[in-house]
Amino acid sequence: MLPGQADEGLCHKCNGLDFFTIFGPEARCGIIAPIAIRDAIANEHICVFCKFLVTIGRKIIDRPFYVTERNGVDMKFLFERRWKAPVRDALGSIVSGGGSLSVRIWPAPSPFDSAARIEFYLCPMWLDEDKGWHSLSTRFVLENEIDLSLCRRWLMDCEGTHATACREVLHFSSDLPPDFRVVDVQDECIVSPPAGCRYVALSYVWGQIETLCLTQEDLEWFECPGVLDKHALANAKTILDAMSIVSKMGERYLWVDRLCIIQDSPTKAAQLRAMDVIYGAALLTLVAADGPDANAGLRGITPGSRSLPQHTEVINDDLALTVSCPAPTDLRLSAWSSRGWTCQEQLLSRKFLIFSGGQVMWQCGSCFLCEDTEGSNKAGPLTRLEQVEIDVDVPKAINPGAVFFQPTHLFRPKIFTQYASIVRGFTKRHLTYQDDVLPAFQGFGSILERSFNCKFIAGLPEAYLDQALLWLPAVMQKRRTTSAQDCPSWSWAGWIGESRYDDTEDDNRERVVPVIKWHVIERSSILKQANGTGIGLQESNFGLPRTLNTFLWIPLFDLLSGRIHSTPSIHHTTDTGPYLHFWTSCAFFRITLRPSPPDQNNASKNPPLRALINSASGPYAGHVVLNGSGPTELVPGRHEFVVVSEAQLTGYDAVRSMYRASERCEMWNVLLVEWDERGGAERVGAGRVSKRAWSAAGPVVKFVELG
Incomplete structure (x- = not known):
């Protein structure tokens, strides 16, 4: 010794x-x-x-x-x-x-x-x-390849022993969409799924490459057994690897959009709207987190395509110690995590096999596992993929005795908090084609429409319109243009860049009181009242009985305009996109740009422009956050502030950019708009103004067509 x-x-x-x-x-x-x-x-x-x-x-x-x-x-x-x-x-x-x-x-x-x-x-x-x-x-x-039998065991363990939450569909679901198809990895062709079909879904980055895809002309050909094997060279490498994974895990069917949705079919839109069902009903989702496009493949599937050394030492006769393998690259930095389409695929899936850096990870409601050990045993930036489970709750509501001008208390329902989180995560991501913004959000929209019990207008819930309009840019944004002109300036979908909603106070009170009667026009010349009443919050949509507020509420500015109970007429020819029509109070103020305060939730080097609203009645009337790079100086007749709701807030701390809560409505929630040559308006910012300063500015009541 x-x-x-x-x-x-x-x-x-x-x-x-x-x-x-x-x-x-x-x-x-x-x-x-x-x-x-x-x-x-x-x-x-x-x-x-x-x-x-x-x-x-x-x-x-x-x-x-x-x-x-x-x-x-x-x-x-x-x-x-x-x-x-x-x-x-x-x-x-x-x-x-x-x-x-x-x-x-x-x-x-x-x-x-x-x-x-x-x-x-x-x-x-x-x-x-x-x-x-x-x-x-x-x-x-295994140093040179992934052991797919381990992946199969993970799935079996989850199905056999984990909590009910891992086995049940976490979201509202209905029947699979019409013309739903899957890849039969055994017969190497496209088939209509048998009853009770178990299938695995694939989430990956398309990229701008030309590979095999399903069209109406080729449908009959794709249904022939062996066709995918014969034309493997034309198929995307990531899809081929996914087929191999499904087969080796003992499953038979794979859903992948490129091969299972007829790309030139009229039913394509219906399938895109059903992403919540497709991913929510899948046995699990394969996440291809590596590479910029569908030809990147999945490292570790082919023998010799990875090198993953595992350092082990025998300490004594009955104990060996092994060092956990290096964590894969942070998924939040991957191309997959940056794409708009993969956002809904991630948030709506129940279980994942995540392929990144030549390694595979398992995530479900009970476990987060790597090949060698628990995910928590990794010394590196390894985090679970965020998932969303939509909860339906009945919010605390409007005071049943509220009438006319008496302020009411509005509390944020949990579903709106979840909606706000989804919007922020989705708008961080990038889209190759700007026309895809609303279709890529539709998987969430299908669930949220059922939860809000209303339709969505350009990505905003009609039943919660007053609050939904108060989104703010988290970065300096750029106006989005689409061929269908279906993304108006008043929606976050109309701008490229991250958007957010303010958090509520500890008591979950919104501090927002409706004063506007909203009319909506979409793809026709017929105006309709939002929520059937024109009120920006529709109680019955949340399972609540209509209160006196619904029947006796009078929109303030309709009353001041002398147009109460009358349908407004359209002042100019609109485009095809959604427009909001309403009577409101308008006023002009000067603004002074100021630095953006640090945002702990957003480390962006491209913060939005913020400006103080100047007033003759005091040092600061309020503040506004601009969507884009301007305007940095407002021009009378071209720019104007318009009221969209009352705010139960008072005072503005220009140093801390904060307001104080109030039981009275002492401020207006406003949008900064820019008028076009036809008399229409576009949003260019949002903020709040004190009522005292507003009155001193000599406001006028106008009919606004906001596009």
């Missing part, structure tokens, strides 16, 4: 570690003493654990330990024990959970490393009586 060496190839210090306790559930295992790196280097020739730490440490920092102290402080391996309750499969075997050991190098070896947390995770594998290695949450991986 060498000097300083203990039994079983460990130094005296490491021999005192109780690895069974460290990696087990026993609560008595407290703080694990750190090991100085200079001591580990001195003992690496006599201690397998010290040698393992030093070897992995050198790989992590990608160089030898030239120094073992920083600024007089000894560099150490710091340990933190992790434990997660195990999850067992149908046979009682533990498939996830258990213990792991976080190892951190501190302080950093050089100033260049200081910004990063230099860390790796050690996971245990035990030798049982049958001389086979087993683990609570660790697996050996």
Whole structure:
């Protein structure tokens, strides 16, 4: 035995570690003493654990330990024990959970490393009586290819043992759309699915490439067995790999838009509207997160297409330690995560097999697993894909005794909070073709329409129109133009760039009171009242009885215009896009640009322009957030502020860009509009103005056609 060496190839210090306790559930295992790196280097020739730490440490920092102290402080391996309750499969075997050991190098070896947390995770594998290695949450991986039998086992475990939430469809669903088809990976052709068909869906980036796709002319040809095998060279590499995955997992049917939707068929629009059903009803969704287009393929499916070394060391007769493999590139930085179409595919799916960086990950409601271990055992930016489950709740509502001018209390329903989150996530993404913005949102729209119990107008819920109009740009946006002219300026869909809604207060009160009677025109010359009443909030759409507010409410500016109960006439010929028509109060103010305050939720280097609204009645009348790069100076007769609702707010703190809540309506919610030569208006910003300053500006009541 060498000097300083203990039994079983460990130094005296490491021999005192109780690895069974460290990696087990026993609560008595407290703080694990750190090991100085200079001591580990001195003992690496006599201690397998010290040698393992030093070897992995050198790989992590990608160089030898030239120094073992920083600024007089000894560099150490710091340990933190992790434990997660195990999850067992149908046979009682533990498939996830258990213990792991976080190892951190501190302080950093050089100033260049200081910004990063230099860390790796050690996971245990035990030798049982049958001389086979087993683990609570660790697996050996194949270095050159993905073991798809593991993916199949993940699916079987989820179906057999996980909570009901993993097995049920999480969203409202109906029958699959007409002409629904799937790829039969066994017969290599396109088929109409049999009753009760289990199918896997594919989510990937199309890119601007020409590959095999389904058309009306080729439909009969695509239905011939073996046709996809004969024309494999014309098929996208990602789709071919997906077919192989489905087959090796023991499934038969795959849904992929390029081959299952007839691209030139009149039924295509109906299928696009049914993305919530298609992805929500799928057995699971394959996510192809790598590459810019459909020919990128899935690394790790073909033998030799990846290299994933797994570093393992046998510590003693019955314990081996393995280092969790490097985490794949952060999915939030992938091309897949940036595309508009994949947003709904992600949020509406129930379970995922995520292929990224030559690795595969499993995500469901109960687990997030990598090939070698739990996702939580990765030392890197590895986060779950966000999913949405639409909840229907009956909101606290308008005071049943509210009439006429008495302010009412409006509380935000949970469904609108979920809608706001979806809008923000969706508008962060990019679309190759701007005409796709509303079709790519329609998967959400189908669910949300049922939840709001109303139709959507250009992406906004008609039943919650007063609040939906108050979206704000989170970045400096650019006006979106589409061939159908169906994206008006008053909708977030009419602008390119991230949009958001203000959060409510702790009591969930909106602080918005309706004063406008809304008329809508879409693709015809016939005006209709929003919600059937013209009120921007329709109580009955949320399962509530209509209150006196519905029957006795009088729109303020219709009354002031002398046009109460009369249908407005269209002042000029409109385009085909949606227009809002309403009587409102209009006023002109000067503005002063000011820097945007930091937004913790948005680290964009392209923040929106903000401006203070100047007033003769006080230092600041309020503020406005501009959608695009201007106007930076307002011109009388061309620009004007228009009221869209009352705000139960008072005062404006120009330093903090904040308002104070009020029980009275002391401010107006306003849009900044620009008039065109025909007398129509377009939104160019949104904000709030105090009523005192508004009255001092000499406002006038006008009929507005907002497009």
